[in-house]
Amino acid sequence: MQSLRFRQIDPGMTLKEIDSEILKYWKDKDILGKILTKGGSKKFVFLEGPPTANGRPHIGHAMTRTIKDIVLRFNTMTDHRIYRRVGGWDCHGLPVELEAEKHFGFHTKSEIINFGVEKFNQYCRESIFRYIDEWKQVDDLIGFSIDHSGDYITLRNDYMESEWFALKTMYENGLLYKDYTVVPYCPRCETSLSSHEVAQGYKDVKDPSVYVRFRSADEDNTYFVAWTTTPWTLPSNEFLVVNPEMEYSLIEVQGSRYYVASSRAGYIFKDYREIRRVKGQDLLGKRYVQLMPFLDAPAGTLRVVAGSFVTSEDGSGIVHAAPAFGADDYQIGKAEGVDILNPVDKNGRFADPGIPWNGRFVRDANDDIIAYLKKNQLLIKSEKYEHSYPFCYRCDTPLLYYPLDAWFIAVSRIRDKLVEYNERINWKPDYLKHGRFGNFLGEAKDWNLSRDRFWGTPLPAWRCRNGHTVFVGSRKEIEDLGGKVPDDLHRPYIDEVKFKCPTCGEEMVREPYVIDTWFDSGSATYAASHYPFERNFDPATDVPVSFITEAIDQTRGWFYVLHVIAAIMFNKNAYESALSINFILDEQGRKMSKSKGNSVYALDFLNQVPPDSLRLFFLYGAPWKSKNLDKKVIDEVSRKTLMTVLNVYSFFAYNANIDNFQYNGLHLSGNPLDRYMVSKTNSFVKASREAYESLDFHEVVRASMEFVDDLSNFYLRLSRRRFWAEGFDEDKQSAYSTLYYALKTFAGVMAPITPFFSDFLYLNLGGGRESVHLDSFPEFEGSLLDEKLENDMDRAYSVIETVRRLRQENSIKGRQPLREILIAGDIDNAVLGVVKSELNAKEIRIIDKEHEPIRLSADLRMEKAAPVLRSKVNAVREKIRSMDGRDLQSQLSENGSVEIEGFKLDPEMVEISRVPDPDYAFSQTEKYGIDVFINRNIDREDYLEGLARELVRRIQVMRKEMNLNYTDRIITYLDLSDDFLEALNRHSEYIKNETQSDSIITDKVDGMKLWEINGEPVRIKIDLAK
RNA sequence: GGGGUUGUAGCUUAGACAGGCUAUAGCACUCGGCUGAUAACCGAGAGGUCACCGGUUCGAAUCCGGUCAACCCCA
Structure with missing residues (x-):
């Protein structure tokens, strides 16, 4: 059997089968390998945001990877060489340690130390790649075209060494410092957190809100009203803070006098008498009696001091300050130079025998503390206050603010730079630039870098007893200082490294911290390439990277740390373009979460849904808008695009094989239909290319739907008969080359979004290369664009629609030929000519308005x-x-x-x-105001022709019901009324031809099917001809 | 408490930056039609206080101010 030029598609072929077949083809031919090594005259710098592989990839991950892939594929097809097209894995940090703690059943840090840091970290190292196979499998199935053999891994010595280099650079530039200060602290993990980590874990909670009275030490029976939502900090009170600019009142309530902000008095007290008003200024220096007598108040405390952060919006306008447990409070304690009262241990429990609640977790003691206040007549008012409060973003413990030693990057000092460089970034959506991201930069806080933990990149700082500090920027520097470099730079091995202080000769010991894991991922720009120790990365050309994308939660996560580190290290923005992706919600629009049990894992989903369908769905609507994961919608999108195109291809292949068509360039005849379709195809190329370049991929999907509709339901519908014509003339050649061109262009344009289907189409069309992904993106050719023709065609189509409406209104079926159609208005005659088969009229005339009937x-x-x-x-x-x-x-x-x-x-x-005129029905096209008239008179001749068509139609339906092939011959039996008999006599050749009937027998036989046409019974039976 | 985004038919969605005929289209629904590539298509019907209130304007889904709701972020 002779092989066919174009593969014929089984009508039942599914997208799933196509995608699997192409995936196998790619493997067999190593197409991915060829894509990865494809050159280009322009450079595109890619950077993968590293996930942690200790959890399963969910549907959202599939989406970010799809978008990355679209960008990679588009740029590959547009003559770019992609730099660093590799994956990356984030390995360190609390999430990993937490998994390990769960595994071993540990609850405190001391348990880890007793167990042994070496063994603990060993487990961490093993656990992080638990699901890496599944990640790679998902990448494979979804078609993510990256090179996993070159993945960067943040736990490698090389990677950490690059970070050391950066940290040393920062230290030497004075941007890295150690400070004892109040920081957000997780009492369960026993470590402090950075502001962007804290930002991950806010939750709405109801906390007590209490108003208490501090008795004045100078004035009789007089109190200060203070407000707090953390009663457990009251035993540590050292100051009361007022705003010197604000107005306060001295009021009398039930025989006692109170100082309170004037604007708040009415909220706190029902009945009161104002005695006088004073400025906050006037209260400064006033002394008061300690509220709870459990701790010895340090010298210099129990005074009213000034703080500009005090407002009168809520509370009492007088803030209780416990310098141990608040950032503002701490600054006051520091400024006043007093000792700090801290009766709380690192596990967040009271640890002072003087305190009645000793040993209790502080937040759990709140209720008892309130009861104590009440009993001792210190409480004025107590209520519940709903506000959001930070929780540890990994272990869900409420955070405390707690004084600790910590290392900081002085981000606040480069704020202006951050803001300036942000201006150069192309944000998608653009409101992020000056919205969420820009705002965050504008108030950037110093970055708390050190973590009092085990599994992380060690802070490369050594100190001696005289307080000298050395930052080590490489393994070699350790040797130069006389230390021995361990095989593994992690704890505990690095902790063994000691050397003599270059300044004083005393022994230097490493600061016991690891660093924030966000510094790891934020260093990917350069550390992924082991900069500056290897020469494959040049900040001059490789920063900024061209494009990054991640989910919205990374805006102040990864996007932020990349930006900060690049600003410091390279004085540049880290990336040119950043696209932020919104979440995928479940079918009902609820956020997916493990606890709700509505999470969808990417692998599970990809086993049910073809990857191209899923990829299309991700881009059905802008990616920065959240979408509900709905299979009905997923099906709909691919049905309207891919499945329809598959049918068009199927039609093309079937006929092209019969006609032995071979594509060798566009050969257009004068047929306006072809020139129209070619023009539309070019418009599609132009619009898509622009959309890809501006990262508006969803607009490509939208445009493709219109394109496919045009191709299938307009162009092909009207051109069908041209493909069935006898012989192979110029017109047929033109039609074939147009259809081929449209299909191949579609394959090229859609290749980045639907890589599987596009390649299937491309290969079956004999595209030329081994894969559409190794070919160039379709070029826009201005010479093929014909806007006037597109417009003329629209007008012609509007006439078709109008005639259909008129037929409907006048109860004239589409199969009934009309005597006459008159058209008055701006319409192109040649264009009208190609669509007239849709009108089914004996005569179509274009007339002047004056001659309208x-x-x-x-x-x-x-x-x-x-x-x-x-x-x-x-x-x-x-x-x-x-x-x-x-x-x-x-x-x-x-x-x-x-x-x-x-x-x-x-x-x-x-x-x-x-x-x-009474003979005519009239209407106007909606858009263009073209007048259309149909002659309502049907003469006998035309009526009989209509009946003949009705017969043909019914016979065709019956052929279809019998699943006959197009070429099968039949014998037709008819039992007809008089009109139909006459129609049959008049048009028997036509009917035989159309229905492939060898003969038509007008007789009553068994097994006839009864139809009713125009109110008359018609009985039909068909048999396969022997 | 502050900031950001979103709100268009039962569902999905266009239009909003650059104000202008009857607010776009699809899915689903009803009725009718067309069809030998098609799970397609066409027509009609039904479905809309363009979240709400106010302002600017000859004219507002669109611009401005406020309110409400949802989501996100921050303190």
């Missing part, structure tokens, strides 16, 4: 005219109805009015309508 009839607009004409209205109306509308109209337009029966009528009082 209408008369103008005039009438009064009663609502306008009646108030003026009053009782004369009916007489005038009669008169005007009898007038010739044409005359009346010309009079109105010449004179601006017309006089009838002594009344002057304005144009708005007169309605002139167009009434078609």
Whole structure:
């Protein structure tokens, strides 16, 4: 059997089968390998945001990877060489340690130390790649075209060494410092957190809100009203803080006097008498008696001091300050130079025998503390206060603010730079630039870098007992300092490294911290390439990277740390473009979460849904808008695009094989349909290319739907018969090359979004290369664009629609040939010619407006005219109805009015309508105002022809019901009424031809099917001819 | 408490930056039609306070101010 030029598709072939087949083809031919090594004259720098592989990839990950892939594939097809097209894995940090703690059943840090840091870290190292196979499998299935053999891994010595280099650079530039200060602290993990980590874990909670009274030490029976939402900090109170600018009142309530912010007095006390008003300034220095006598107040405390952060919006305008447990409070304690009262241990429990709640977790003691306040008449008011409060983003423990030693990057000092460089970034969506991201930069805080933990990149800082500090920027430097470099740079091995202080000769010991894991991922720009120790990365050309994308939660996560580190290290923005992806919600629009059990894992989903369908769905609507994961929608999108195109291809292949068509360039005849389709195809290329370049991939999907609709339901529908014509003339050649061109262009344009299907289409069309992904993106050719033709075609189509409507209104079926259609308006005759088969009329004429078969009839607009004409209205109306509308109209337009029966009528009082002659039905096209008339008269001849078509139609349906092949011959039995008999006699050749009937027998036989056509019974039976 | 985004038919969605005929289209629904590439298509019907209130304007889904709701972020 001769092999066919174009593969014929089994009509039942599914997308799933296509995608699997192509995936296998790619493997067999190593297409991915060829894509990865494909060159280009322009450079595109890619950077993969590293996930942690200790959890399963979910559907959102599939989406980010799809978008990355679209960008990679598009740039590969547009002559770019992609730099660093590799994956990356984030390995360190609390999430990993937490998994390990769970595994071993540990609850405190000391358990880890007793167990052994070496063994603990060993477990961490093993656990992080638990699901890496699944990640790679998902990448494979979804078609993510990256090179996993070159993945960067943040736990490698090389990677960490690059970070050391950066940290040392920062230290030497004075941007890295150690400080004892109050930081957000997780009492369960026993470590502090950075602001961007804290930002991950806010939750709404109800906390107690208490107003308490501090007794004045100077004035009798006088109190200060202070407000707090953390009663457990009250035993540690050292100061009361007022805003010197604000107004306070001294009031009297039930015999006692209180100082309180004037604007808040009414909220706190129901009945009070104001004695006088004072400025906050006047309260400064006043002394008060300790609220709870459990701890010895340090010297210099228990005074009213000033703080500009105090507001009168809530609370009492007097803030209780416990310097141990608040950032502002700490600054006050520091400024006043007092000792800090900290009765809380690192596990967040009271640890002072003087405190009645000793040993209790502080937040759990709140209720008892409130009871104590009440009992001792210290409480003025207590309520519940709903606000959001930070929780540890990994272990869900409420955070405390706690004083600790910590290392900081002085981000606040480079704030201006951060803001400046942000201006150079192309944000998608653009409002992030000055919204969420820009705002965050504007108030950037110093970055708490050190973690008092085990599994992380060690902070490369060594100190001696004299306080000298050395930052080590490489392994070699350790040797140079006389230390021995361990094989593994992690704890605990690095902790063994000691050397003599270059300044004083004392032994230097490493600071016991690891660093924030966000510093790891934020260093990917350079550390992935082991900069500066290897020469494959040049900040001059490789920063900024061209494009990054991640989910929205990374805006202040990865996007932020990349930006900060690049600003410091390279004085540049880290990336040119950043696209932020919103979440995929479940079918009902709820956020997916493990606890709700509605998470969808990528692998599970990809086993049910073809990857191309899923990829299309991700881009159905802008990626920065959240979407509900709905299989019905997923099906719909691919049905409207890919499945329809598959059918078009199927039609093409079937006929092209019969005609032995071979594509060797576009050969257009004068047929407007072809030139129209080619023009539309080019418009599609242009719009898509622009959309890809501006990262608006969803617009490609939208445009593709319109394109496919045009191709299938307009172009092909009208061109079908041209492909079935006998022989192979110029017109047929033109039609084939147009269809081929449209299909191949579609494959090219859609290749980045639907890589599997596009390649299937491309390969079956004999695209030329081994894969569409190794070919160039379709070029826009301006010479093939014909906007006038596109517009003319639209007009012609609008006429078709109008005729259909008129047929409907006049109960004339589409199969019934019309005697005559008249068209008046701006319409191109040649273009109309190609669509006339849709009109099914014996005669179609384009006429002038003046020759339209209408008369103008005039009438009064009663609502306008009646108030003026009053009782004369009916007489005038009669008169005007009898007038010739044409005359009346010309009079109105010449004179601006017309006089009838002594009344002057304005144009708005007169309605002139167009009434078609009785033979015709009339309508106007909606968009273009083209007048369309159909002749309603059906003569006997045409009527019989219509009946013949009805017969053909019914016989065709029965052929289809019998699943006959196109070429199968039949014998047809008919039992007909008189009209149909006459139609049969008149058109028997036509009917035989259309239905592939060898013979037609008019007789009553068994097994006939009864139809009712135009109210008459028609019985039909068909048999396969022997 | 502050900031950001979103709100268009039962569902999905266009239009909003650059105000202008009857607010776009699809899915689903009803009725009718067309069809030998098609799970397609066409027509009609039904479905809309363009979240709400106010302002600017000859004219507001669109611009401005406020309110509400949802989501996100921050303190």
